[in-house]
Amino acid sequence: MTRVGLIARAENTGLGIQTWEAYRHLQPAKTMVVQPDRGRRFFPERFPDAKFIQGFPQRRHLEEFVDGLDVVFTAETPYNYDLFTVARAAGVATVLQYNFEFLDYLQRRDLPRPDVLAAPSIWHYSDADAVGLIPRKVFLPVPIALDRFPPRKTSTAAAARFLHIVGRPAIHDRNGTGDLLAALAHVRSHITVTIRSQDPEYVSELLRTRRVPPNVRVEVGREVENYWDAYRGHDVLVMPRRFGGLCLPAQESLGAGMPVIMPDISPNETMCAQEWLVPARRTGEFRARSMIDLYTVDHRALAAKIDQFATDLAFFRTSQDAARALADDLSWQRRRPDYVELFERLLAHA
Numbered sequence: 001m002t003r004v005g006l007i008a009r010a011e012n013t014g015l016g017i018q019t020w021e022a023y024r025h026l027q028p029a030k031t032m033v034v035q036p037d038r039g040r041r042f043f044p045e046r047f048p049d050a051k052f053i054q055g056f057p058q059r060r061h062l063e064e065f066v067d068g069l070d071v072v073f074t075a076e077t078p079y080n081y082d083l084f085t086v087a088r089a090a091g092v093a094t095v096l097q098y099n100f101e102f103l104d105y106l107q108r109r110d111l112p113r114p115d116v117l118a119a120p121s122i123w124h125y126s127d128a129d130a131v132g133l134i135p136r137k138v139f140l141p142v143p144i145a146l147d148r149f150p151p152r153k154t155s156t157a158a159a160a161r162f163l164h165i166v167g168r169p170a171i172h173d174r175n176g177t178g179d180l181l182a183a184l185a186h187v188r189s190h191i192t193v194t195i196r197s198q199d200p201e202y203v204s205e206l207l208r209t210r211r212v213p214p215n216v217r218v219e220v221g222r223e224v225e226n227y228w229d230a231y232r233g234h235d236v237l238v239m240p241r242r243f244g245g246l247c248l249p250a251q252e253s254l255g256a257g258m259p260v261i262m263p264d265i266s267p268n269e270t271m272c273a274q275e276w277l278v279p280a281r282r283t284g285e286f287r288a289r290s291m292i293d294l295y296t297v298d299h300r301a302l303a304a305k306i307d308q309f310a311t312d313l314a315f316f317r318t319s320q321d322a323a324r325a326l327a328d329d330l331s332w333q334r335r336r337p338d339y340v341e342l343f344e345r346l347l348a349h350a
């Protein structure tokens with residue numbers, strides 16, 4: 001059996017949720033939890049047998065961690081690029097499940113490299129080849145933990161409660177909160193929109209400068225301890241994302257049986273039914289590790305899609321069925337063998 005080591009986070013962030021579910025489903029032989037920021041709430045109980053590191057791991061931590069392992073898996077970053085050098089010297093394979101906008105190799109060709117770059121989405125998949133001397137690259141989606149979400153009953157009415165997840169406000173309004181608020185001015189249905197953010201003041205400040213019609217009720221929700229509770233009592237996720245690949249809130253919404261409204265840009269067509277997507281146009285760019293295009297959704301088209309969900313019961317029911325099917329295809333039950341097979345192949349070629 002392949003002995004897997006996992007580098008994880010224990011906060012309520014995307015990386016924290018992503019690696020927590022990897023821990024639950026991959027059952028690693030060793031786990032190292034990194035805590036670089038003491039300002040966030042920490043949940044060590046999620047990793048009962050882990051080694052905890054305050055700050056970033058040093059070389060001695062890495063040498064101790066890789067001892068006795070076959071493969072090390074880490075998401076977005078190794079936290080110390082010596083990991084790949086130390087692991088290779090010990091005969092341990094490494095997998096980095098990267099996010100393209102934070103792929104350091106696009107700027108630093110001299111950094112030590114993992115054995116496999118694992119892409120969580122098709123967004124800029126071919127562009128990752130620009131790092132040069134690329135290690136093996138594979139498409140390895142982040143699965144959905146369906147056991148977190150209770151079965152959703154068949155709806156007897158059209159959608160009434162819409163959800164938008166901000167998380168931590170990101171650069172250039174990544175999740176499109178401003179575009180959602182602009183679109184609400186054109187919504188004709190009587191609906192409730194909950195906007196969840198780890199910084200409620202950010203949302204309140206945006207609302208002070210926006211006109212929301214009387215038929216739309218906006219509620220500002222706070223962070224919940226268990227991420228799956230964020231979707232409870234809601235019908236549709238509205239996520240007019242301006243850029244990005246992996247989108248955990250979109251996947252989690254599917255797990256909760258909720259359709260997801262997103263812009264018709266890459267890679268959203270791989271996560272959503274085509275009928276849920278709305279037109280968007282390129283409105284700018286910014287530099288992350290490389291130049292990233294920014295998109296703005298058509299506000300009236302977004303409002304019309306919200307109204308369609310809020311008035312067409314048949315469309316809403318069909319979309320709920322589609323959400324369940326998409327979630328099942330991306331579930332840990334179905335996708336875990338992809339991870340196991342990758343790790344076993346690396347062990348076989350060690």
